Amino acid sequence: MPEPLLSIEGLTKTFHVAKSASGNTRLKALDGISLSVGRGETLGLVGESGCGKSTLARTLMMLETPDEGTVSFEGTNPFGLKGKELLAWRRRVQMVFQDPFASLNARMSAGDIIAEPWTTHRSLYPTSRERDERVQELLQMVGLRASDARKSPQEFSGGQRQRIGIARALALKPDVIILDEPVSALDLSVQAQVLNLLNELQKELGVSYIFISHDLTVVRHVADRVAVMYLGRIIETGETEEVFDHPRHPYTAALMSASPKLDVTGAKRDRIVLQGELPSPLDPPSGCRFRTRCWKAQDICAEVAPEPQVLTAPDGRRHLAECHFPLDTIKGLTGAPAATANAL
Amino acid sequence: MKTAADPSTRQNPQGSAGPAGAQAHDVVLQVSDLAVDIRTHRGTVRAVNSVGFEARAGETLALLGESGCGKSMTAKALAGIMDPVCDLADGRIVLNGTDLAALTPKERLKFAGPELGIVFQDALTALNPVYTVGTQLGEAFRIHRGLNAKQARAEAIDLMKRVGIPEPESRVNSYPHQFSGGMRQRILIAMAVALNPRLLIADEPTTALDVTVQAQIMQLLRKLREEGQMAVILITHDLAVVAEEADSVAVMYAGNVVESGPVAEVFADPRHPYTKGLLESVPVHLERGDQLKSIPGSPPELHDIPSGCVYQSRCPMVQDICRAERPALRPAGRRRTPSGTATAAADPEQTTSAGTNDGGATVRPVRTAACHFSEEITNA
Numbered sequence: 001m002p003e004p005l006l007s008i009e010g011l012t013k014t015f016h017v018a019k020s021a022s023g024n025t026r027l028k029a030l031d032g033i034s035l036s037v038g039r040g041e042t043l044g045l046v047g048e049s050g051c052g053k054s055t056l057a058r059t060l061m062m063l064e065t066p067d068e069g070t071v072s073f074e075g076t077n078p079f080g081l082k083g084k085e086l087l088a089w090r091r092r093v094q095m096v097f098q099d100p101f102a103s104l105n106a107r108m109s110a111g112d113i114i115a116e117p118w119t120t121h122r123s124l125y126p127t128s129r130e131r132d133e134r135v136q137e138l139l140q141m142v143g144l145r146a147s148d149a150r151k152s153p154q155e156f157s158g159g160q161r162q163r164i165g166i167a168r169a170l171a172l173k174p175d176v177i178i179l180d181e182p183v184s185a186l187d188l189s190v191q192a193q194v195l196n197l198l199n200e201l202q203k204e205l206g207v208s209y210i211f212i213s214h215d216l217t218v219v220r221h222v223a224d225r226v227a228v229m230y231l232g233r234i235i236e237t238g239e240t241e242e243v244f245d246h247p248r249h250p251y252t253a254a255l256m257s258a259s260p261k262l263d264v265t266g267a268k269r270d271r272i273v274l275q276g277e278l279p280s281p282l283d284p285p286s287g288c289r290f291r292t293r294c295w296k297a298q299d300i301c302a303e304v305a306p307e308p309q310v311l312t313a314p315d316g317r318r319h320l321a322e323c324h325f326p327l328d329t330i331k332g333l334t335g336a337p338a339a340t341a342n343a344l
Numbered sequence: 345m346k347t348a349a350d351p352s353t354r355q356n357p358q359g360s361a362g363p364a365g366a367q368a369h370d371v372v373l374q375v376s377d378l379a380v381d382i383r384t385h386r387g388t389v390r391a392v393n394s395v396g397f398e399a400r401a402g403e404t405l406a407l408l409g410e411s412g413c414g415k416s417m418t419a420k421a422l423a424g425i426m427d428p429v430c431d432l433a434d435g436r437i438v439l440n441g442t443d444l445a446a447l448t449p450k451e452r453l454k455f456a457g458p459e460l461g462i463v464f465q466d467a468l469t470a471l472n473p474v475y476t477v478g479t480q481l482g483e484a485f486r487i488h489r490g491l492n493a494k495q496a497r498a499e500a501i502d503l504m505k506r507v508g509i510p511e512p513e514s515r516v517n518s519y520p521h522q523f524s525g526g527m528r529q530r531i532l533i534a535m536a537v538a539l540n541p542r543l544l545i546a547d548e549p550t551t552a553l554d555v556t557v558q559a560q561i562m563q564l565l566r567k568l569r570e571e572g573q574m575a576v577i578l579i580t581h582d583l584a585v586v587a588e589e590a591d592s593v594a595v596m597y598a599g600n601v602v603e604s605g606p607v608a609e610v611f612a613d614p615r616h617p618y619t620k621g622l623l624e625s626v627p628v629h630l631e632r633g634d635q636l637k638s639i640p641g642s643p644p645e646l647h648d649i650p651s652g653c654v655y656q657s658r659c660p661m662v663q664d665i666c667r668a669e670r671p672a673l674r675p676a677g678r679r680r681t682p683s684g685t686a687t688a689a690a691d692p693e694q695t696t697s698a699g700t701n702d703g704g705a706t707v708r709p710v711r712t713a714a715c716h717f718s719e720e721i722t723n724a
Contacts, residue, residue: 258555277527
């Protein structure tokens with residue numbers, strides 16, 4: 001794994017909300033999240049709606065302050081920074097949003113949208129001539145024409161708008177880009193174009209991606225490592241092929257099984273159709289959070305929350321999962337408590 | 345109009361217990377030359393252009409296409425619920441021997457419910473927030489069967505059981521916002537199948553849902569289709585959903601059907617470059633990080649659909665004839681002719697077999713494609 005650029009440990013975020021049915025007012029959106037992202041690496045983040053993916057993204061953008069846990073970006077904690085140092089840090093983590101129709105200001109031209117970050121980070125391109133040149137470079141970099149700078153967002157298609165959003169994120173030369181469902185609003189044929197663009201940019205610029213998506217096929221294609229979230233916790237993480245081919249947590253297996261496959265041979269596969277829906281994060285189940293929908297659940301699952309374990313197959317491949325009864329698709333699986341959740 | 349089957353017979357799986365005389369694989373709906381115009385400030389545009397397909401009892405037909413291709417407009421035209429700015433310009437919509445397109449709106453109302461049901465994408469906007477789900481579910485029974493409020497409520501509870509909503513007796517008095525997204529979708533499905541229609545149109549029924557819930561909803565639709573021997577038209581942009589759920593598929597692009605046929609054959613051996621391009625855009629069977637084969641450009645605006653082939657601007661095989669002449673949908677089963685379609689393939693006039701339910705002898709749909717060079721497409 002490349003040298004971690006960004007690592008977080010035990011991140012917890014609780015929101016206070018109006019009273020729920022059970023009288024609980026605390027919503028634990030993140031409950032002890034630990035993960036790391038290496039330089040030039042893509043981390044895929046998957047999970048159902050309401051599992052805390054977006055809260056995690058917002059916390060990494062410093063739009064939310066965590067209650068507990070540490071964020072370390074090349075060794076420094078961004079939440080301890082102030083003034084110029086904070087500004088310098090903010091430049092390094094940028095975001096691309098899901099809906100390209102809502103995330104661009106309709107009253108600004110494409111060029112102004114891309115150049116807007118430089119009004120805050122003035123030192124990057126101090127003269128207007130430099131800024132104009134850079135806007136044109138960025139437009140070309142994302143596959144648009146330099147002359148498109150004068151057009152307004154309405155004149156672009158969804159895929160082209162998402163390219164503008166990517167150019168805006170790249171404007172500050174960030175080290176990490178958080179991509180929150182970047183292609184889910186796009187049509188399939190355009191989705192492939194944007195995925196190719198993201199891939200090329202990463203090769204060219206060495207930028208790291210945190211790729212949030214519910215589309216497992218896409219995540220499998222882009223991510224080096226993947227983390228699966230359920231109700232505010234990462235329940236399984238590891239290298240993409242490892243997690244997809246040998247899921248250890250029943251939820252991961254069910255998620256893979258539920259997502260439709262483009263298999264034209266017509267072979268019928270055994271599907272795991274989970275019963276019920278994601279429980280409310282206001283009243284998460286005791287013990288293991290997945291137990292209410294899990295077909296392997298036993299008494300212990302209701303009593304004791306499983307700790308993260310490093311699960312090692314006989315051939316040495318391993319990944320991290322939180323389950324009392326991990327799926328043993330390979331005989332001879334051994335588990336050991338993980339010292340830290342970033343043990344891999 | 346036929347009387348709907350007694351609720352007690354619904355429980356019989358598969359058999360002939362469905363609506364009167366519905367045999368598996370009978371053609372329930374036959375659409376031909378369907379055309380829809382939209383009146384806009386910039387003039388009238390054709391959103392759906394000579395679309396034809398057929399739906400069979402107990403089978404699922406997928407209308408597949410990207411946003412703006414006219415698939416939802418087609419669904420609305422079938423159900424007779426088009427926006428006021430849209431006109432049905434041409435075409436026949438033959439449902440069980442009746443041409444819906446020739447009926448007055450008032451006559452058509454009688455078909456909405458007992459013959460044809462529709463499930464919308466966004467359950468929260470499709471349900472009325474100020475009425476309980478019980479009232480909304482019971483409405484069909486009160487209007488079409490003249491039941492009183494109490495009887496309708498009992499039917500509503502029955503329906504909720506049928507679509508797998510827990511504790512229907514107490515939840516029948518809840519309002520839509522008190523249900524989760526998956527449960528709301530179940531309620532919508534319950535409304536659509538309340539009167540055991542012959543035809544169920546499902547317009548992106550799972551797009552707003554998580555995959556685990558999507559799997560549940562698809563399972564439910566399959567179950568209801570089997571029980572009632574309904575013909576299902578599934579409208580979707582998701583190739584994988586089509587591969588898993590549908591028997592046949594009609595691929596739409598810029599208001600036109602560009603290819604149709606049995607799903608397994610179309611996906612294994614596409615005969616239109618657009619279908620082929622779509623299939624290649626899905627990142628499967630690829631090494632991570634490999635370049636995806638994307639389709640360049642984007643679909644044409646409805647205002648300037650080219651006069652020749654609708655796909656010409658994005659097609660890798662485009663030639664002069666494609667710019668001059670729009671290819672008609674014609675049989676494209678050259679390589680693999682499924683039994684029963686051999687004659688159809690020889691007769692270019694017979695695009696989607698006109699063979700209907702005379703004594704149950706039905707001709708399977710042939711493969712068709714609207715491309716001048718469909719024979720030259722190579723599929724590795």
